[in-house]
Amino acid sequence: MVITVPATSANLGPGFDTLGLALNLRNEIEIKPSNITSIEIYGENAEYLRSLKRNFFVEIFSDIYKNLTGKEDKFSFKFNNKIPLSRGLGSSSAVIVAAITAAYEMAQVPYKKDKIINLALNYEPHPDNITPATLGGFCVAKLKKNRVYFLKKFIPTNLRAIVVIPNKPVSTAKSRNSLKSHYPLKDVVTNISSTAMITAAFFSEKFDILKYIVEDKIHQENRMKLMPELFRVREIALREGALMSTLSGSGSTFFNLAYKDDAYNIYSALKDNFKDFNVKILYFDNVGVKVYN
């Protein structure tokens, strides 16, 4: 069985722990029943991942598989990773969503994607990466009493993401600890109105308005101060025609949304200015986690 899962960009600026979308940058995992457990890791951060005593995917897969079947069967795992670690592209959510899905598939227990999203929450309590990693598209998610409620919208094919991936990792858990716990009412209002406008723009496919309404007062600026070059990434992307330009998740990646005809200009301006950063044009993903038997 092969399972693939997309990278995700969470928050979209003001939609902290609420908005996210899926990018066509996928980790691929091949799993086969075997007499012994074996793990092969290729691609992004392979050396680092090989050096770890515990494999996050295998642990989650084994727990869920055992819960479903009562058995401790052995498998061979081959990972081909494209999502860089701790860059704000949802690498941990991708692992969680793929591992849970793989366990249900291998155990041959029927499931709905809703189930995957809600189980994934036990491993990562913010649904803005988990929901688009599972479903693809642009997702709005709300956590209430330990349950995720969500809505998804397909992202049209005339849009592209231009991502700027710095070489410095940012741990999501550490970066969350540095956020303030209280905010002035006017800042909260800024985020509520901006998040609502972004949601309406995606659902009505009226993307031009994004140029004027994306504002965050909760987390972005503080997180960007850790890497001040990101302020210039945003300035250049918006100047070259991006519809919006936001920190991706907790960073360090910057996410830029553009019409496909403007994507190359934005890409080359960013590439010229940030030679040490990895700049990519990506399609959006509207499918989410996918299984090939």
Ligand SMILES: Nc1ncnc2c1ncn2[C@@H]1O[C@H](COP(=O)(O)OP(=O)(O)O)[C@@H](O)[C@H]1O
């Ligand atoms: N492909 C992978 N295989 C195993 N563990 C992974 C993989 N990708 C991410 N992880 C785990 O998730 C952690 C990164 O999570 P996090 O800091 O939330 O970053 P991100 O913003 O990419 O989700 C890594 O340190 C590692 O423990």
Ligand SMILES: N[C@@H](CCOP(=O)(O)O)C(=O)O
């Ligand atoms: N809402 C979360 C999103 C974290 O995304 P990640 O891709 O950086 O893990 C946050 O802002 O902390």
